[in-house]
Amino acid sequence: MLRVPDFSSAPFILIWEVTRACALACQHCRAEAIDVRDPLEMTTAEGIQLLDDTASMGTPLVVLTGGDPLQRDDLEELVRAGVERGLRMATIPAATPRLTRERLASLKEAGISQFAFSLDAPDAATHDAFRGVEGSFERTMFGARTTRELGSPLQINTVFGPWNLDRVEELADTVTRLGVAFWEVFLLVPVGRGTEAGELTTEQCEVLFEKLYRVARNVDFILKVAEAPHYRRYVIQQLLAEQAETAPAMAAHLLERPAAPGDGIGNSPRAVNAGRGFCFVDHHGDVHPSGFLPSSVGNVRDTSVTALYREAPLFQQLRDPDALLGRCGRCEFRRLCGGSRSRAFALTGSPIATDPWCGYQPGQVPQALVETVERGRRGHPGKGRRGGGHPGGGGHPGGGHPGGGHPGGRR
Numbered sequence: 001m002l003r004v005p006d007f008s009s010a011p012f013i014l015i016w017e018v019t020r021a022c023a024l025a026c027q028h029c030r031a032e033a034i035d036v037r038d039p040l041e042m043t044t045a046e047g048i049q050l051l052d053d054t055a056s057m058g059t060p061l062v063v064l065t066g067g068d069p070l071q072r073d074d075l076e077e078l079v080r081a082g083v084e085r086g087l088r089m090a091t092i093p094a095a096t097p098r099l100t101r102e103r104l105a106s107l108k109e110a111g112i113s114q115f116a117f118s119l120d121a122p123d124a125a126t127h128d129a130f131r132g133v134e135g136s137f138e139r140t141m142f143g144a145r146t147t148r149e150l151g152s153p154l155q156i157n158t159v160f161g162p163w164n165l166d167r168v169e170e171l172a173d174t175v176t177r178l179g180v181a182f183w184e185v186f187l188l189v190p191v192g193r194g195t196e197a198g199e200l201t202t203e204q205c206e207v208l209f210e211k212l213y214r215v216a217r218n219v220d221f222i223l224k225v226a227e228a229p230h231y232r233r234y235v236i237q238q239l240l241a242e243q244a245e246t247a248p249a250m251a252a253h254l255l256e257r258p259a260a261p262g263d264g265i266g267n268s269p270r271a272v273n274a275g276r277g278f279c280f281v282d283h284h285g286d287v288h289p290s291g292f293l294p295s296s297v298g299n300v301r302d303t304s305v306t307a308l309y310r311e312a313p314l315f316q317q318l319r320d321p322d323a324l325l326g327r328c329g330r331c332e333f334r335r336l337c338g339g340s341r342s343r344a345f346a347l348t349g350s351p352i353a354t355d356p357w358c359g360y361q362p363g364q365v366p367q368a369l370v371e372t373v374e375r376g377r378r379g380h381p382g383k384g385r386r387g388g389g390h391p392g393g394g395g396h397p398g399g400g401h402p403g404g405g406h407p408g409g410r411r
């Protein structure tokens with residue numbers, strides 16, 4: 001089980017975009033990936049320095065993402081460097097001809113703890129059209145099967161938008177059959193090519209949550225919902241309505257299980273959100289609260305990731321639920337949810353505005369009842385909570401656009 005740092009001093013998870021190059025042409029791609037590597041990508045040595053800093057900061061988990069991480073020949077070296085520093089390492093290969101059994105085996109041998117593949121439709125024609133390349137569905141299936149054969153925990157990622165809302169049950173059946181340890185469901189964030197992909201209404205989000213909640217209650221694997229923390233609000237509302245006494249323990253089980261089946265990587269035992277337990281480093285070394293919230297606070301080439309994560313005004317502001325504006329700011333669920341900061345930024349220009357895809361009107365659930373869930377989750381056995389206290393902090397550095405800021409020199 002992964003240790004959980006105090007989120008004001010280190011993220012639970014750091015995502016490093018090792019390259020933006022990718023041979024797929026996905027309709028929604030936040031990175032607007034093209035099949036050419038950028039000469040200004042972080043080098044191997046810079047990457048190892050980043051892993052060093054990340055481990056020293058107290059972060060337990062690093063995900064090497066892309067683009068397509070398989071485009072880098074030094075991926076195994078980077079994985080080994082992370083493992084040597086005590087990090088748990090995961091990666092998200094793209095489903096292209098670079099995805100071979102040999103490469104997966106060599107990455108496993110280097111120390112990858114979990115492989116994730118993207119699957120966005122239960123049939124080849126729809127998935128391939130979405131990913132822009134024929135054959136990507138079959139390659140995803142190959143990657144998933146091979147991961148299982150190699151004995152590694154398997155994660156499938158699925159992005160939902162208006163185009164596949166009616167395929168939730170079929171996709172759930174498919175991932176169950178593949179034997180996943182972890183199903184990560186993303187709700188579209190209108191950034192990059194995703195600005196053209198269409199939007200979900202708040203009502204459609206609630207319908208999606210209802211379907212996902214039904215799945216989550218009946219499966220053994222972890223179902224995590226990314227870029228829609230209001231799923232947490234939905235689950236807690238349902239649990240409180242069903243049986244208030246068991247709600248804290250059930251909420252912990254459904255939302256915060258720290259270990260997935262088969263030694264898989266689990267969920268953070270505390271709610272992470274952009275800049276709060278979560279940090280993204282792009283292919284040039286620029287540090288952002290999330291890959292879906294493109295607002296750089298500085299670059300690891302001249303400032304340590306530790307200083308940027310801890311001291312950047314934007315990160316400090318995002319860690320303070322009381323800094324949120326509008327409905328999110330008034331909402332009794334703001335500590336447990338807080339809305340997608342990325343979507344708020346994408347659609348309103350402010351990272352602390354209300355998440356426009358949540359239609360909840362605050363005040364429907366008594367604050368005291370929400371607090372029993374908060375307190376109950378903290379006391380839940382196996383939560384690995386350390387350091388105590390509220391993980392937020394950082395004060396409210398004033399309104400306006402909080403981007404920029406370049407705190408601290410490099411050690």
Ligand SMILES: C[S@@+](CC[C@H](N)C(=O)[O-])C[C@H]1O[C@@H](n2cnc3c(N)ncnc32)[C@H](O)[C@@H]1O
Nearest residue numbers: 028029030066067118157159186187188189194
């Ligand atoms: C950063 S990507 C990993 C990169 C990898 N090449 C891929 O797409 O599978 C992680 C997940 O984010 C999803 N994603 C990409 N762009 C997105 C967007 N604009 N909104 C929501 N999810 C997105 C991808 O579908 C993928 O499941």
Ligand code: SF4
Nearest residue numbers: 328331337338339358
């Ligand atoms: S209003 Fe904001 S904090 Fe409240 S449930 Fe919706 S997204 Fe979450």
